[in-house]
Amino acid sequence: MVETMSGIPLDPTYGDGLQPGEYPYTRGLYPTGYRSKLWTMRMFAGFGTATDTNARFHALLRAGGTGLSTAFDMPTLMGRDSDHEWSVGEVGRAGVAVDTLADMEDLFAGIKLDKVTTSMTINGPAAILMAMYVAVAEQGGVHRADLGGTIQNDILKEYQAQKEYIFPPRPSVRLVTDLIRFTTAEMPRWHPVSISGYHIREAGSTAAQELAFTLANGFAYVEAAIAAGLNVDDFAPRLSFFFNAHSDFFEEIGKFRAARRIWATWMKDRYGATNAKSLMCRFHTQTAGVSLTAQQPENNIARVALQALSAVMGGTQSLHTDSFDEALALPTEKAARIALRTQQIVAHETGTASVVDPLGGSHFVEWMTDEMERQANEIFDHIDQIGRGSMLEGVYAGIDDGYFVGEIADAAYRFEREVNAGRRIIVGVNEFTENDDDEANLLSIGHATEEMQIKRLDQIRGDRNDDAVRASLTALVEAAGQPDINLMPSIIDAVQTYATEGEIVAALESVFGTYVETAMV
Amino acid sequence: MSETPGISPLSADDQGPLRVVLAKLGFDGHDRGLKVVARTLRDAGMEVIYLGLRQTTDSIVAACEQEDADVIGLSMHNAGHLTLAPRMVQAVEEAGLGVPVVIGGIVPAEDVTVLIEAGVAAVLGPGASTEEVVAAVRAAVAHQSPAR
Numbered sequence: 001m002v003e004t005m006s007g008i009p010l011d012p013t014y015g016d017g018l019q020p021g022e023y024p025y026t027r028g029l030y031p032t033g034y035r036s037k038l039w040t041m042r043m044f045a046g047f048g049t050a051t052d053t054n055a056r057f058h059a060l061l062r063a064g065g066t067g068l069s070t071a072f073d074m075p076t077l078m079g080r081d082s083d084h085e086w087s088v089g090e091v092g093r094a095g096v097a098v099d100t101l102a103d104m105e106d107l108f109a110g111i112k113l114d115k116v117t118t119s120m121t122i123n124g125p126a127a128i129l130m131a132m133y134v135a136v137a138e139q140g141g142v143h144r145a146d147l148g149g150t151i152q153n154d155i156l157k158e159y160q161a162q163k164e165y166i167f168p169p170r171p172s173v174r175l176v177t178d179l180i181r182f183t184t185a186e187m188p189r190w191h192p193v194s195i196s197g198y199h200i201r202e203a204g205s206t207a208a209q210e211l212a213f214t215l216a217n218g219f220a221y222v223e224a225a226i227a228a229g230l231n232v233d234d235f236a237p238r239l240s241f242f243f244n245a246h247s248d249f250f251e252e253i254g255k256f257r258a259a260r261r262i263w264a265t266w267m268k269d270r271y272g273a274t275n276a277k278s279l280m281c282r283f284h285t286q287t288a289g290v291s292l293t294a295q296q297p298e299n300n301i302a303r304v305a306l307q308a309l310s311a312v313m314g315g316t317q318s319l320h321t322d323s324f325d326e327a328l329a330l331p332t333e334k335a336a337r338i339a340l341r342t343q344q345i346v347a348h349e350t351g352t353a354s355v356v357d358p359l360g361g362s363h364f365v366e367w368m369t370d371e372m373e374r375q376a377n378e379i380f381d382h383i384d385q386i387g388r389g390s391m392l393e394g395v396y397a398g399i400d401d402g403y404f405v406g407e408i409a410d411a412a413y414r415f416e417r418e419v420n421a422g423r424r425i426i427v428g429v430n431e432f433t434e435n436d437d438d439e440a441n442l443l444s445i446g447h448a449t450e451e452m453q454i455k456r457l458d459q460i461r462g463d464r465n466d467d468a469v470r471a472s473l474t475a476l477v478e479a480a481g482q483p484d485i486n487l488m489p490s491i492i493d494a495v496q497t498y499a500t501e502g503e504i505v506a507a508l509e510s511v512f513g514t515y516v517e518t519a520m521v
Numbered sequence: 522m523s524e525t526p527g528i529s530p531l532s533a534d535d536q537g538p539l540r541v542v543l544a545k546l547g548f549d550g551h552d553r554g555l556k557v558v559a560r561t562l563r564d565a566g567m568e569v570i571y572l573g574l575r576q577t578t579d580s581i582v583a584a585c586e587q588e589d590a591d592v593i594g595l596s597m598h599n600a601g602h603l604t605l606a607p608r609m610v611q612a613v614e615e616a617g618l619g620v621p622v623v624i625g626g627i628v629p630a631e632d633v634t635v636l637i638e639a640g641v642a643a644v645l646g647p648g649a650s651t652e653e654v655v656a657a658v659r660a661a662v663a664h665q666s667p668a669r
């Protein structure tokens with residue numbers, strides 16, 4: 001039995017009318033919420049070489065973790081090799097460096113891939129990293145069908161916010177749907193795309209824009225997958241979302257509740273899904289890095305705690321809490337530990353996990369939920385209109401005409417002006433300031449990684465069978481020219497020859513072209 | 522322009538508004554701050570040439586020549602500043618442009634001194650106000666060529 005600190009017994013939920021677990025899931029996906037399963041505390045890790053990160057993974061698993069979450073470095077995220085001219089200074093810095101299958105072998109060495117779930121945060125080259133993961137597993141005798149995890153693979157928000165695109169939107173979406181088709185057929189435990197609002201919000205959008213742009217991208221993938229021949233109920237249960245938890249407490253909670261309601265109604269009414277799982281908006285949440293300040297950085301611990309609380313009150317399935325040194329550098333181990341402890345305090349000390357949707361029925365929160373939905377609907381109408389009745393075409397059009405980046409930049413500037421004019425207070429920045437900020441201890445990553453990684457890459461290029469590499473890349477180029485062929489098998493073949501990520505990307509670029517953003521302010 | 526009281530966009534000898542080239546080098550895609558800075562400088566009356574993402578020192582030098590720029594503004598968030606910023610300064614010198622380089626973004630305090638010694642005119646960080654951004658750009662130009 002669950003009771004309060006003072007011994008008052010608690011029901012899993014309160015209130016009449018719509019209950020948690022009931023369509024359209026405004027109040028939560030499951031009737032007993034966190035009582036049956038606490039949210040997953042998934043913290044992002046990755047740095048240096050694959051061997052460095054592998055050691056961190058083993059430490060996490062020994063400490064009782066069952067899920068791994070991989071951060072890749074910029075060259076890997078951009079589909080370039082560590083010795084590319086632009087990779088200088090970036091190798092292994094913001095995440096782990098992966099050039100070839102050999103790095104992926106090192107990254108997961110000694111880890112039973114059928115016993116853990118792995119999350120990989122990568123988009124433009126997602127299909128290549130997915131192929132490497134499958135290849136490593138199969139080398140170790142684990143069948144692809146037994147692999148569980150998530151790959152972000154959400155390319156649309158890259159054009160809108162994160163800017164890690166490689167190819168133009170349409171061929172990129174083909175890669176996304178190829179991966180969805182592949183996992184639907186062969187990897188039933190895998191989540192092939194995590195549709196992300198986090199980056200849209202961090203780039204400057206409002207809460208309603210985050211909600212609407214993200215769900216619109218979700219509808220776009222649904223339309224693309226249906227157009228690629230899939231049945232909506234075959235893949236929709238494996239789609240998941242990723243939202244931001246920013247500082248305006250009730251606005252965020254309204255946003256999370258509205259997300260579930262909108263997704264459920266659209267999936268049922270517009271896309272004809274009938275499996276209840278297809279209607280459920282499952283999401284991961286991360287606290288708002290952009291709200292964290294370089295000034296008086298310890299104050300960020302309080303910000304993160306409140307943001308984490310809003311995510312939990314909003315019913316998130318998993319959570320990453322940012323470290324207090326966010327605005328200074330990559331987190332130190334101590335700062336990351338405090339961030340994890342913050343969620344554990346929310347989970348185990350505050351009682352907020354005892355009751356599902358504890359704010360449901362509040363006049364204000366219900367109004368805010370409706371208001372978020374109303375504002376999102378206005379945005380959907382616009383996208384639907386510029387797409388002439390197709391959300392997929394609407395998202396393409398909004399990318400092409402600068403709608404998304406323009407809206408986001410406008411909102412970011414509006415916010416900045418409000419702060420500057422003192423209409424919005426940021427503690428420690430434009431009010432309650434001090435001049436004696438002492439420098440925190442910061443994590444810094446040296447140059448040794450880059451040299452080691454490039455040496456390793458040279459060695460692999462020397463050891464492999466170049467004819468096999470060339471043949472696999474030629475086959476890939478041929479397949480890429482035929483829109484109906486699923487590229488995953490050819491990409492798996494290519495990674496197995498130890499073709500580098502950069503070589504595979506170059507092969508695809510020769511058919512798909514390279515995306516160049518129109519610079520606009 | 523209410524945010525920038527007292528800061529005139531025009532130089533004393535009235536050569537027209539300052540011309541600022543803004544860019545990001547390499548893979549770094551954090552463009553929120555640079556876009557905010559672009560609008561801030563524009564609202565303060567400057568002429569902003571926004572090159573955006575994936576620029577190289579060469580493309581920035583070329584833009585400066587073509588646009589007759591007075592100052593280069595870069596923002597750097599992915600910890601590449603110690604490599605990239607000095608390269609930019611060197612490229613400007615080699616081209617004989619005599620244009621100052623101002624930087625914003627994530628630069629740890631101890632690196633700021635290193636960059637200033639390498640010839641960067643100013644380094645700003647998170648939370649920099651409109652006034653600070655505009656003042657840093659103007660001061661960099663004034664210092665470089667007192668006539669302007």
Ligand code: B12
Binds near residue numbers: 555
């Ligand atoms: C927003 C953000 C993002 C957004 C970016 C959206 C976008 N399109 O810009 C998203 C979520 C996409 C993102 C992704 C990533 N991010 Co990020 N991000 C941030 C964050 C939280 C805020 C940056 C920001 O926009 N602030 C708001 C603007 C207004 O402020 P600003 O940029 O500082 O600009 C001000 C001043 O610096 C100055 N200024 C800036 N530029 C210029 C230029 C001139 C000329 C002048 C005069 C002044 C000036 O004036 C501005 C106004 O005050 C920072 C941490 C932080 N709190 O600062 C991390 C941070 C920069 N990110 C980081 C990382 C690692 C990443 C990823 C690599 C993560 C990954 N492995 O996937 C990716 C890479 C993305 C890419 N393509 O490069 C790290 C970098 C680590 C480091 N340097 O050591 C940071 C520091 C977070 C951390 N501690 O780990 N990120």
